Amino acid sequence: MTYRKPLCTCGSPLRIRERKESVIEYQITQDGREGRMTSEYYTDTLKSYLICPKCNKVFDKDEDEDLRIIRGNWRSNVDIT
Ligand SMILES: [Zn+2]
Numbered sequence: 326m327t328y329r330k331p332l333c334t335c336g337s338p339l340r341i342r343e344r345k346e347s348v349i350e351y352q353i354t355q356d357g358r359e360g361r362m363t364s365e366y367y368t369d370t371l372k373s374y375l376i377c378p379k380c381n382k383v384f385d386k387d388e389d390e391d392l393r394i395i396r397g398n399w400r401s402n403v404d405i406t
Pocket residue numbers: 333334335336337377378379380381382
């Protein structure tokens with residue numbers, strides 16, 4: 326089956342957007358302030374979805390039978406947080 330890249334309802338090619346959480350750890354200084362940063366990393370992906378770079382519509386990220394990315398259900402007219 327011929328694959329077609331997922332398009333928005335406005336005709337623009339959709340992009341995948343992933344959300345991760347950044348985790349940052351700090352020491353505490355002698356005078357009770359936030360001190361030196363000791364580690365920083367990102368968690369696994371919390372959310373992954375398709376978004377239109379032109380009009381910001383959000384769709385579910387689905388796969389076809391060959392595991393290729395296709396547009397799923399419409400979710401929102403603005404980015405979900
Ligand atoms: Zn669009």
